[in-house]
Amino acid sequence: MGVIRKTKAVEVLLNEFNNSPVAISAKKLIDRLGTTFNKTTIYRVLDKLEDDGVLHSFLGKEGHKWYAKCNGCTAAEHEDLHPHFQCLSCGKVDCLTVRVSLPEIPNRKIEVSQLLIQGKCEECVV
Amino acid sequence: MGVIRKTKAVEVLLNEFNNSPVAISAKKLIDRLGTTFNKTTIYRVLDKLEDDGVLHSFLGKEGHKWYAKCNGCTAAEHEDLHPHFQCLSCGKVDCLTVRVSLPEIPNRKIEVSQLLIQGKCEECVV
DNA sequence: TTTTTATTGCAACACAGTTGCGTTATCTTT
DNA sequence: AAAGATAACGCAACTGTGTTGCAATAAAAA
Numbered sequence: 366m367g368v369i370r371k372t373k374a375v376e377v378l379l380n381e382f383n384n385s386p387v388a389i390s391a392k393k394l395i396d397r398l399g400t401t402f403n404k405t406t407i408y409r410v411l412d413k414l415e416d417d418g419v420l421h422s423f424l425g426k427e428g429h430k431w432y433a434k435c436n437g438c439t440a441a442e443h444e445d446l447h448p449h450f451q452c453l454s455c456g457k458v459d460c461l462t463v464r465v466s467l468p469e470i471p472n473r474k475i476e477v478s479q480l481l482i483q484g485k486c487e488e489c490v491v
Numbered sequence: 492m493g494v495i496r497k498t499k500a501v502e503v504l505l506n507e508f509n510n511s512p513v514a515i516s517a518k519k520l521i522d523r524l525g526t527t528f529n530k531t532t533i534y535r536v537l538d539k540l541e542d543d544g545v546l547h548s549f550l551g552k553e554g555h556k557w558y559a560k561c562n563g564c565t566a567a568e569h570e571d572l573h574p575h576f577q578c579l580s581c582g583k584v585d586c587l588t589v590r591v592s593l594p595e596i597p598n599r600k601i602e603v604s605q606l607l608i609q610g611k612c613e614e615c616v617v
Numbered sequence: 618t619t620t621t622t623a624t625t626g627c628a629a630c631a632c633a634g635t636t637g638c639g640t641t642a643t644c645t646t647t
Numbered sequence: 648a649a650a651g652a653t654a655a656c657g658c659a660a661c662t663g664t665g666t667t668g669c670a671a672t673a674a675a676a677a
Contacts, residue, residue, distance in 0.1 A: 372623090374625080375624095392663090405625080427554075428664090429665095453603075465606075468589035473616065483601075483603040485600040490598065495643090498654090521633095529656070529658070531636090624673075625672065627668105627670095630668100631667090632664095639657095640656080643654075644652090645653100646649105647651090
């Protein structure tokens with residue numbers, strides 16, 4: 366696949382991620398841009414950007430999909446194995462820069478992995 | 492909360508987990524037992540067993556809920572921080588016995604964490 | 618400018634999980 | 648053992664993300 370045409374939707378969505386250091390959920394993007402673009406379009410553009418290695422996705426608190434900019438991923442392979450931190454108070458999700466060492470698992474082939482850590486973020490820890 | 496009454500549904504569901512070394516998804520339990528019990532009942536019993544520290548839950552591949560027996564959890568606190576392995580071919584989910592050391596995260600309070608590793612299980616690796 | 622076809626919007630759908638409420642079953646009290 | 652209290656159940660209708668089919672539109676190629 367791959368993003369072929371530079372459309373308004375692609376441009377606006379990329380802009381959202383360039384202006385945000387944190388991850389954004391599909392739902393939030395629809396809340397934000399749903400009057401300008403149809404939700405179907407938003408879901409489809411996010412899908413494509415992920416296939417292209419521009420964004421990576423993961424599942425947050427309630428199984429909802431979140432997206433964030435990739436670092437060093439290609440369309441061929443998503444290299445991001447970094448953990449995500451979701452605040453249980455404000456809902457915010459950060460990409461953590463730490464690398465996690467996966468445990469040894471005999472006889473199995475690891476393809477993807479995602480580590481979601483939940484708790485209270487800097488602002489919500491009183 | 493806590494499971495108070497020993498009903499048929501509780502008994503049958505506990506039995507499912509006692510006979511299974513792997514995790515089971517809520518959906519699969521409904522497929523299996525949906526003619527005997529209403530799906531609402533199944534969801535509610537699973538909820539309760541989790542509150543009681545009998546089962547722990549986590550999110551699998553598509554954000555679906557999976558349950559497995561707890562080891563050393565109490566109603567007060569779920570101690571299970573072990574990772575889960577889901578096979579992308581057959582869908583099976585195992586609880587891994589390895590402990591994962593979480594990365595240091597300054598200024599944040601970690602409450603829960605879940606590590607889902609995906610790939611091919613022993614039987615599906617050719 | 619015309620043609621090609623990727624992308625969009627719309628409406629309807631899919632489906633795991635939830636909620637309200639009247640009924641039933643379990644446990645307690647007498 | 649029977650009556651009363653209430654937790655648990657079944658049912659039906661509902662939520663809310665996310666998806667699909669298809670006709671209309673717009674980006675890029677010819």
